[in-house]
Structures are given as C-alpha cells and as structure tokens.
Amino acid sequence: MAAGGQLPLRREPAASTAEEVQEIYRWFDLVIAVLLVFLFMALYHIYTMLTVGDWDFWTDWKDNRWWITLTPFLEMPMPAAALYIFWSRFRLPIAGTLLAVSLVLATWLNRYVNMHGWAYFPLNFVWPATLIPCGIVLDCTLALTQSYLLTGIVGGFAWGIIFYLANWPLITPFLQPTDLHGVMASLADLQGYHYIRTGTPEYLRIINRGTLRTFGQEPVYLSLALAGFASVLTYGIGLFIGWAFTKTQFAWFKRV
C-alpha cells in the first residue's frame, strides 16, 4: 500500500516528530507480535486437533500411512492463508514458521500439563509432532522465489515430504519390533495396547490393519508422495482463503 506522500492533511497528526512516529509504530508492532502468537496458538491448535488430533495425540496412531499423509496436507491451509496476508501486505515470509512454532508451544503445553499432568499418560506416549522444519522450508521458498506459485509447487511439496523426515528421529524408537504373546508388534502398538482409550476401537479399525504398515517399507514413500501432492493442492485452498480475508479490509457496512 502506498503512503500518503504529498497529500494534504486530513486531520491533526497525533505524532509531532519522526521519532514519535517510529515509537508509536514500534509499540504497535510489539503488541501485535505477541497477540499473533496467542492467536495462532488458539486457531492452529484447535484446527489441528480437530482434523488430525488423534494422530498427534498418541504414538500408536503415528503410523506410516495415515499420519504422514493426513497431517501435512490437512495442516497446510492455515499457514497458507496467513502466508498470503503476511506476504501480500507486509512482505513478511514468516507465516509457516510462526504458525508451526505457535502450534508446538500450544501442543507441548497441553501434553505436559493436561495429557500427562491430568490424564496421567506417559509423555513418551503423547508427545506432539512438529511442523517447524516444514514451515521454515515454506517460508524460505517464498523469500527466495517471491512467487506464490513456485512456493506452492516447491515449498508445498517439500512441506508434505519433510514432515516425516522431521519427525523420523522422534518416532523411530517406537517402531522397534517387540514380541507380544507370540505376535510381533511395534513398541508404539504395545503402548496403545496398555493404555486403552475410548479411541481404541477406531485405532483398531483404521490404523492396526494391513500387512505392510508396521515398520515402514514402501508404503512410506507412497504416502510421502501423496502428502506432497496433496499439500500443493491445499496450499492453493489456503491461499485463496487468505486472499478473501485481505479483501475484507475495505468491507464496512452501515449500522442498521
């Protein structure tokens, strides 16, 4: 947006010096920055828990098919919407990282205080996944290409792929095989068998089926490819939502 430049004054200015102007803007920036962290902790967290929450809550749900496919592409639209607002109006390529960090803060706070501190699940059963590397790559792609299209294709696809790589060190210990009454299962499965939840029937129906699912193998690569392509698609949807919200800047309507 262009500045007022040589236009005549429309009102008496509140600031009398350039230093005052800078101080006013700086205080506004600081307050808004903190506000945005709390806002995205709320919005992105509730959005995440109600779209892929079950996969994020428990290690046994963190499988090699649904988790690594659903989480990246369903979590893409909200950062993409924020990305459009921040980049189109403020030239800030920070949305992906900001939302991912906000989400990690919110989920870790919850897992420790509530899942562990109230429902008494062990922390190594309820740790949250991270999207921070995905967000960094998305933002870097935007900063380097300065293009929504290339960011969608390259950054969006990378977002889908990197999710599993970023979380690989976290999930690996729980994919070790173990013997349970003569049946082979992963440690994550074993945790789930010991902590029966109301979600256990759905876990058995959705996750604990199929023959190639438990320890990885080629379904991982197929899932990653699907996650990458789907993330490109949902990036576009999120971008459109962000565009729609920026259009509300000029939307005022008369009082009835």
Added chain:
Amino acid sequence: METISFVERASRLGQGSSESALSDRQWLRRWIDPKVIVVGSGVVALVMIACRVYQQVYAWTAGIDSTSPEFQAYWMRLLYALFAIEAIAAAASWGAVWMTRPRDFSKLTTAEELRRFGRFVAIIFCYVFAVFWAGSFFAEQDASWHQTVVRDTSFTPSHIILFYFSFPVYIILGITAYLYGMTRLPRFAARHSLPWVIAVAGPFMLLPVVAYNEWAHSFWILEERFTAPVHYWFTFFAWSGFGLGGLLLQACDYLYELVTGKPQTFVGTGGPKEDPALEFEREVA
C-alpha cells in the same frame, strides 16, 4: 462546586478529557495501554489457572459419576456459580462500556482518538488471550479427559470449564471490545467492520456448536475419534479468527492516518484510491 452524577462523571472519564494526561507526550511511547493488557490478561490467566487447579483436585475424586452426591456438590454447584459469575461479569463490563460512552465526537482530538484506539487494541489483546485458553488449552484438555473417561453427562469436569466458562469469558471480552470500539471510535461508530464482526461473531458461534455437539454426543457417548465429523463445525468457526487479519489491515490504515494526519492510499494495489473509512467516520461527528 459542580455536582455531577456518577454516570456523568464516568462518562467524562470515558472521554478521557484529562488534558494534563494528554499533554504529557510520554504516553505516546506506550499508547496501547499496557495496564489494560497486564491487568486484563492477568485476571484471565489467574481464573483459568484456578479452574485448572480445581480440576486437578476434584475431577478424579468427585467428577467421575454424575449421579453421585459429591458430583452435585463439587461440579454442579461450580457450574451454577460460574453461570452467575458470567452473568455479573457480562452485565458489569458491557454496562460500564455502554454507560460511560461519550455522546459527542465533534470535539474529539486526534491524540485522544489515538489513546482510545490504543485501549481498543489492548482489549482485543485480552480477548485473544482468552480465546487461547478456550481454543487451545482447555479444548485439548477435553480430549485427554474424554479419551480416558466415558461421559455420563454433558456437564463433565472438562466441559464445565471449557464450554460453560472459558467460552463465555472470551465471548464477554469480545463483545466488550466490540462495544468499546463502537462507542469510542468514530470509524467503528459509523460502520460495522466486516472482518471485526467475523472475528467476534465467529468464535461466539462455537457456543451454538456446543449445543449441536452435545446433542450428537447423546447418540455417540464415546470420543472414539476426536477428528469425528461431529466436531467439524468447531473447525469451521476456528477459521473466523482470521477476521482479525482483515481487522489488522484496517488497524494499520487507521493508525497511519492518526499518526501522520494523512489519508492512506491504495493506488496501484487494486483497492480504492483512498481509505473509505475517512469519509464515513465524519458522519458521526
């Protein structure tokens, strides 16, 4: 000595007519009132932490069986008390903002308008902070409880705090912020801002969604999947928080105009030539 009523005195205070306060330009350094942010967010944090401690103490010991006498004593009484507190808080905050509203915008100085705008932003900060407790902290806590304990009532220890306390708290703060802008700032007095309406009404709609959610859970008492379709309306209305993105853009225009005295222009951006709010906000003067 002039005798004035309480309402009149409060109204004058609400107009911020203290010339000495405005003549000291130091206030510009912290024009978004930090006291409102600290006190408002501090009170919200204190009551939410108190609720969390109460849950820690009484949820497992008295909150499992809704037919038990201890459930009635520790949880249903708490629910009724919270309803009463919410009614009083809503009446007090909305009433105070409305009763102390200034009646005349014609003599409003830019400095005073900036000070009011700062207080408006500070109240929005408290609103967002309350939304965080409801949308993030207690929302996922609800998942942890209902993945562990099968419900036998809609008024479970997690629901009482989440749906019937933390939701109303942010609704009260959101409407307070909306009323403050509508009664103190000419721009928001003359027109309704669409993104601001979305940002207040959208999260408010989570409360009607609670009714739908609880109605549906009377069929499916288990929380077999937290990502179940019955919860999708919560997700839908979570997007309404992005209305604050549109409001932020409006706030940047407003701040620029207040600080520099010049109109914000949008030539070459696909927007209007000049900020449309500059015209209609004079209607109320």
